[in-house]
Amino acid sequence: GDVPPFNRQCIQWDAHDWNTDILSFYKRIIDIRKSSTAFSCGNFSVIDADTMTGLYSFSRSHNGDEFHVYINNGDADIELDAGENAVDCISEKNFSGAFALKSRTAVILKIYRDVR
Numbered sequence: 001g002d003v004p005p006f007n008r009q010c011i012q013w014d015a016h017d018w019n020t021d022i023l024s025f026y027k028r029i030i031d032i033r034k035s036s037t038a039f040s041c042g043n044f045s046v047i048d049a050d051t052m053t054g055l056y057s058f059s060r061s062h063n064g065d066e067f068h069v070y071i072n073n074g075d076a077d078i079e080l081d082a083g084e085n086a087v088d089c090i091s092e093k094n095f096s097g098a099f100a101l102k103s104r105t106a107v108i109l110k111i112y113r114d115v116r
Helices: 020-035
Strands: 043-050 055-062 065-072 078-081 086-088 098-101 105-111
Touching: 098 105
Parallel strands: none
Antiparallel strands: 043 055, 055 065, 065 105, 078 098, 086 105
């Protein structure tokens, strides 16, 4: 991510020099992936791929688990609808209805359907 010769530096082995925010984020994403077979062998469907806004979203589902992943790679916030009952697996925040996905962020929503 830098310019030569700084893009070829050795790995920082001293834990005090690590970016622990990024490390924690990747550990959380790995835990989410391991939490459900929907991410490894479930059905995959693209919800939206908009080059104008930078939104890419898809769903994964398997064995009753359903997840919607929204990635905003654009420069502006995007208004989305989470449906009636969803939880962001990253922040563990509850979502219901409309919400704004901030620029350069993502959510992994676990969808809860009312089964009657």
